[in-house]
Amino acid sequence: TATIKVYSSSGKLVKTLITKQQTPSVIDWNGTDEQNHRVSPGVYLLELKTKEGIYHRTKITLVN
Numbered sequence: 001t002a003t004i005k006v007y008s009s010s011g012k013l014v015k016t017l018i019t020k021q022q023t024p025s026v027i028d029w030n031g032t033d034e035q036n037h038r039v040s041p042g043v044y045l046l047e048l049k050t051k052e053g054i055y056h057r058t059k060i061t062l063v064n
Helices: none
Strands: 002-008 013-019 042-050 055-062
Touching: none
Parallel strands: none
Antiparallel strands: 002 013, 002 042, 042 055
16 A cells, blocks of 8 residues: 655645555546646645555656
8 A cells, every 4th residue: 555645845735645556556646636626737746655664755747
């Protein structure tokens, strides 16, 4: 199980994505927030956490 949280550049939580697959997978974020509203283009922070204790952060740029 892995959880990916998407944060705005100001640190606000935008969306939480969860996978329950045991094997590596691809998770698509469609550029929406928790209410399924489109978010603005810009830089976002992704935070990955797994139940095995893996933790990683990276920046992405969303373009529309």
